[in-house]
Amino acid sequence: MSEFERTRRDSAGTDFTGQQFPEDFSLDEAAFAKQLRELYPLEEEILPPHFIQTVMDDSWHAATPPGYEQKLTYSVFSRLDLPRGPLFPLRSRTPWNNIRNTFTRSPRPLAASLVAVALLMVFSIVVASPSFAAGMQLLLAHTGVRQVSHYPADIHTAVPMQPYKSAMLIPNIPVSWLGLKAGKYLFDGAQALPAETWSDGPIVDVQYSLPQDSPGSGVLDIREFKVASHLSAVLQVVQEGSATWLSIDGIPAVYVNGTWMDRAVRQQPLPDAPTWKFGQRSELMIEKNGVVFWIVGDQRDGATQQELVKLARQLAVTNSRILRPNPITLHALGESFMQIFQATEGHELYYLVPRGATLTSDTGFIVSSDNISY
Secondary structure (H helix, E strand, C coil): CCHHHHHCCCCCCECCCCCECCCCCCHHHHHHHHHHHHHCCHHHCCCCCCHHHHHHHCCCCCCCCCCHHHHHHHHHHHHCCCCCCCCCCCCCCCHHHHHHHHHHHCCHHHHHHHHHHHHHHHHHHHHHHHHHHHCCEEECCCEEEEEECCCCCCEECCCCCCCCCHHHHCCCCCCEECCCEECCEEEEEEEEECCCCCECCCEEEEEEECCCCCCCCCEEEEEEECECCCEEEEEEEEECCCEEEEEECCEEEEEEEEEEECCCCCCCCCCCCCEEEEEEEEEEEEEECCEEEEEEEEHHHCCCHHHHHHHHCCCEECCHHHECCCHHHHHHHCHHHHCCCCCCCCECEEEEEECCCCCCCCCCEEEECCCCCC
């Protein structure tokens, strides 16, 4: 810098352009700053190299990050101990908010009634959804019940099974039981029954009995089977109001109170069709891993709904050796072994749903039990 330009700077720390410099600037620093201004006049938008990057890296000049205003507002309101809310009011139009607003604006008696009705609807949908879906049916995966107002007249004749061989009595499912003792019942035995028209392979029948005399039959009978491959489901046909939907440890189940019984005395002009009898036979239906369990007891012996649910929780897979005698030699013993097992009370009707048909359709047909024990 020439001496002439240096002498132009006065004692106030300014140059001839009127630009002021900090008081602690020396003459050399001021001269250097003036030279930079001459080379890069900012008023003419002539900037030094990397000027923008340098300014942006400066925390005092950098652009604010996203949400900075909200954070600053939150901090100020917190220090002033003021209620914090959104900067702009949010308008939610969700159905739940509309329902809530309706309840809050309604008179208290009306609001209470609406809440009660809503809770009843939700409870009914959750607990009895299979009943809603199927009308008069309570459905499990491959079994359940079909409720009717009276004993049906359109009963088909079951297709007779071919004479079975010993190999046909080997179960194709894991055998389950309740142990040697289940509550007050003692294990009597287990057998493999010939396949029905609606079963896939033989049916395992496990039976328990009371060791002492009882007011009822004293028998607890458990049938285990898989539904035949040509069917979607096998539903028992029962009286309206006799079936109850249950959940046992998260597994759906159906409880049936009563059974079809023949009329003790013929009453003319009423037909001789069986009628439903409540209060004696008790049955629980449950399905685990594709295996259907029908557990039958007698309410007079204490086999109530709660008792059957308790017993169903004890079902455990065991060795098929509990089937006595061995299925291979069962045919040679004839009726001698069969007499050990006692027949339960009443008889059953089955609604067979063909494979491919929905369980709620009316494409199935009703058959009577092939087994004289049922």
